[in-house]
Amino acid sequence: MGEEIPAGRIAELEATAREIRRDIIRMTAAAGSGQPGGSLSVTDLLTALLFEELRIDPKNPDAPDRDRLVLSKGHAAPALYAALSHRGYLPPEELLTLRQFGSRLQGFVDRRHLPFVEASTGGLGQGIGMAVGMALDARLAGRSSRIYAVIGDGECQAGPTWEALMAGGHFRLSNLVVLLDRNGLETEGSTESILGIEPITDKFRAFRYHTLEIDGHDFRQILGALAEARRTTDVPTAIVARTVKGKGVSFMEGKSAWHGKAPSRAEAEQALRELESPSGGSPR
Amino acid sequence: MSAPGKRESLREAYGKVLVELGERDPNLVVFDSDLSGSTRTILFGQKFPDRFFNVGVMESTMMTMAAGMSLSGRTVFASSFAIFAAGQSYNYVRQSICYNHANVKIVATHGGLLVGADGATHQIVEDIGLMRGLPGMTVIVPADAPTTRTAVRAVAERPGPAYVRLTPEDLPVVTDGRFTIGKANELRGGSDLTFVAVGSMVARALEVAEELGQVGVSVRVLDLASVKPFDEPALLRAARDTGAILVLEEHSVLTGVGALVASTTAENYPVPVRRVGVPDLFGESGEPWALLDRYGMSKERVREEAWELLRARGKVQ
Numbered sequence: 001m002g003e004e005i006p007a008g009r010i011a012e013l014e015a016t017a018r019e020i021r022r023d024i025i026r027m028t029a030a031a032g033s034g035q036p037g038g039s040l041s042v043t044d045l046l047t048a049l050l051f052e053e054l055r056i057d058p059k060n061p062d063a064p065d066r067d068r069l070v071l072s073k074g075h076a077a078p079a080l081y082a083a084l085s086h087r088g089y090l091p092p093e094e095l096l097t098l099r100q101f102g103s104r105l106q107g108f109v110d111r112r113h114l115p116f117v118e119a120s121t122g123g124l125g126q127g128i129g130m131a132v133g134m135a136l137d138a139r140l141a142g143r144s145s146r147i148y149a150v151i152g153d154g155e156c157q158a159g160p161t162w163e164a165l166m167a168g169g170h171f172r173l174s175n176l177v178v179l180l181d182r183n184g185l186e187t188e189g190s191t192e193s194i195l196g197i198e199p200i201t202d203k204f205r206a207f208r209y210h211t212l213e214i215d216g217h218d219f220r221q222i223l224g225a226l227a228e229a230r231r232t233t234d235v236p237t238a239i240v241a242r243t244v245k246g247k248g249v250s251f252m253e254g255k256s257a258w259h260g261k262a263p264s265r266a267e268a269e270q271a272l273r274e275l276e277s278p279s280g281g282s283p284r
Numbered sequence: 285m286s287a288p289g290k291r292e293s294l295r296e297a298y299g300k301v302l303v304e305l306g307e308r309d310p311n312l313v314v315f316d317s318d319l320s321g322s323t324r325t326i327l328f329g330q331k332f333p334d335r336f337f338n339v340g341v342m343e344s345t346m347m348t349m350a351a352g353m354s355l356s357g358r359t360v361f362a363s364s365f366a367i368f369a370a371g372q373s374y375n376y377v378r379q380s381i382c383y384n385h386a387n388v389k390i391v392a393t394h395g396g397l398l399v400g401a402d403g404a405t406h407q408i409v410e411d412i413g414l415m416r417g418l419p420g421m422t423v424i425v426p427a428d429a430p431t432t433r434t435a436v437r438a439v440a441e442r443p444g445p446a447y448v449r450l451t452p453e454d455l456p457v458v459t460d461g462r463f464t465i466g467k468a469n470e471l472r473g474g475s476d477l478t479f480v481a482v483g484s485m486v487a488r489a490l491e492v493a494e495e496l497g498q499v500g501v502s503v504r505v506l507d508l509a510s511v512k513p514f515d516e517p518a519l520l521r522a523a524r525d526t527g528a529i530l531v532l533e534e535h536s537v538l539t540g541v542g543a544l545v546a547s548t549t550a551e552n553y554p555v556p557v558r559r560v561g562v563p564d565l566f567g568e569s570g571e572p573w574a575l576l577d578r579y580g581m582s583k584e585r586v587r588e589e590a591w592e593l594l595r596a597r598g599k600v601q
Binding site for chain 2: 064070110111112118119120121122123125126127128129130131132133134135136137138140141160163164166167
């Protein structure tokens with residue numbers, strides 16, 4: 001579906017994502033708390049956005065026409081912080097201050113103290129509403145900015161998520177792209193065993209979105225879907241990205257226990273060893 | 285001013301000021317949630333349809349959308365009934381508006397018991413407490429239409445979040461509209477006792493103060509429309525000068541202006557304080573002004589509490 005992306009560029013993005021995953025492990029281990037599972041699942045989506053898709057400039061972070069990313073699943077803050085550091089928005093040494101007193105790197109992202117972060121998020125179902133407001137604002141102001149909202153699948157159980165999505169569809173916000181990190185797991189188990197959200201793609205379609213289903217760890221598919229969203233000029237786009245919670249670390253993959261638990265020092269060392277090789281923890 | 289004047293609608297005053305603000309600021313936008321006829325934001329919507337968003341019955345998400353809309357520099361107004369704007373939407377206001385320091389002005393109509401016939405589900409008497417507890421939130425409770433006009437202009441000019449609580453009932457004009465955020469408005473001078481009042485109870489405070497004046501009791505009346513930030517010096521001056529304070533509010537006494545006045549004086553200049561307001565109860569359907577009487581805010585009750593304080597001060601036997 002997408003434009004041709006050189007294999008070398010894909011390899012670069014994969015390498016960047018691997019470094020971000022390593023940082024997520026280091027950061028949450030140092031903090032002793034945090035959400036590694038949902039950070040590792042969303043890493044490839046964030047990497048594609050920050051290093052390829054978004055029209056942004058770390059040297060001019062407030063440019064009015066910049067694209068905007070809202071991390072509505074604010075608990076993936078470690079992934080965003082790590083990506084921001086690799087993208088030149090944060091000094092790398094600051095990453096290990098995650099969740100510490102006085103740090104800019106709050107447990108959930110804080111707009112008021114960080115560049116690039118457009119919206120402070122944490123309570124689920126709120127960032128998506130702010131993103132819809134931003135998309136309306138950009139259209140009303142005649143700005144070419146595009147707005148990208150990254151939501152979680154547990155978040156799809158929250159009513160206001162659907163209120164916001166309904167508004168995005170109603171107002172035909174074609175400058176809005178919603179990316180769902182569909183890792184299938186929330187804090188206490190699988191979404192389908194707790195409160196099922198399927199058929200999720202049908203739901204987005206019923207809410208008047210152009211929908212795409214992709215493998216959220218395959219950069220060709222991610223970038224192809226984002227390109228298709230750009231070509232969709234009459235309605236917003238929802239990308240359902242199938243992902244693996246804890247992606248890249250064998251003992252975290254597919255385990256909801258790693259939603260909100262930091263690795264011990266030994267676990268972190270093992271995770272970092274697994275994340276040294278390009279193949280990661282387990283084959284795709 | 286002393287004798288209350290003609291009655292005027294605070295909501296209508298708000299709607300008209302919105303139009304004036306919309307003419308002055310081409311970037312100002314307004315949100316409503318299917319109640320624009322009642323909140324009177326419809327006046328703005330008719331004049332500026334491109335900058336007016338009726339988002340239907342989704343008050344919480346109206347707040348998050350308003351926040352997102354404001355973050356690139358706009359002034360955004362969002363209106364609904366207070367039960368939805370403050371009650372339904374509390375954590376959305378807290379995180380998306382206050383924590384983000386979004387430039388959103390929530391103008392909530394239908395605060396308090398004067399909602400009347402709709403009953404308890406729609407009569408919020410906890411909203412001032414909820415909103416004044418939020419860091420960075422400005423909270424204004426105007427007593428009449430002239431103050432509403434000035435206050436709405438003032439919050440539009442002040443960057444950051446604000447909550448303005450209006451009542452559905454027309455209220456007597458009791459001020460000349462002079463209002464500054466953070467300043468109390470002394471509507472009547474006095475030395476024996478102070479009434480601190482907000483919203484619909486300001487007129488009642490002035491009426492009872494007038495009656496007491498006729499029997500030689502000198503009552504100061506402070507309109508504390510600016511609940512947050514509030515005029516601590518004026519409050520403590522009143523405590524020092526008059527030695528006792530009666531608070532009048534159409535709100536729960538647990539968390540409203542009475543709680544604010546009692547805690548501030550207790551910390552800084554303890555004097556007897558009594559609170560006239562809604563006890564720890566839900567309201568019910570009824571004629572609006574009769575509900576105020578039934579729920580502890582009658583003129584008789586104000587008089588009784590005033591005499592109680594005067595006795596406590598040893599000013600009468």
